[in-house]
Amino acid sequence: MESLIQDKVCSWKEILRHFSMVNPYPIIYKPFSDLRPRLGRKDDAPWYQYTFTD
Numbered sequence: 001m002e003s004l005i006q007d008k009v010c011s012w013k014e015i016l017r018h019f020s021m022v023n024p025y026p027i028i029y030k031p032f033s034d035l036r037p038r039l040g041r042k043d044d045a046p047w048y049q050y051t052f053t054d
Contacts, residue, residue: 001031005039011047 004010004018019028040053 001028002035005035005050006052009042009049009051011049013047015050
């Protein structure tokens with residue numbers, strides 16, 4: 001998940017679409033919640049894509 005967000009700025013919808021075909025939601029939410037403190041959001045309503053703040 002980290003490499004996906006580093007390679008391409010993604011909205012939550014795009015992240016779910018990428019991972020939900022092979023994983024149930026709880027397996028997606030845990031890694032995302034671990035990354036969330038390091039993520040920022042672009043000001044591009046309504047998508048608000050995630051990117052790393054470092």
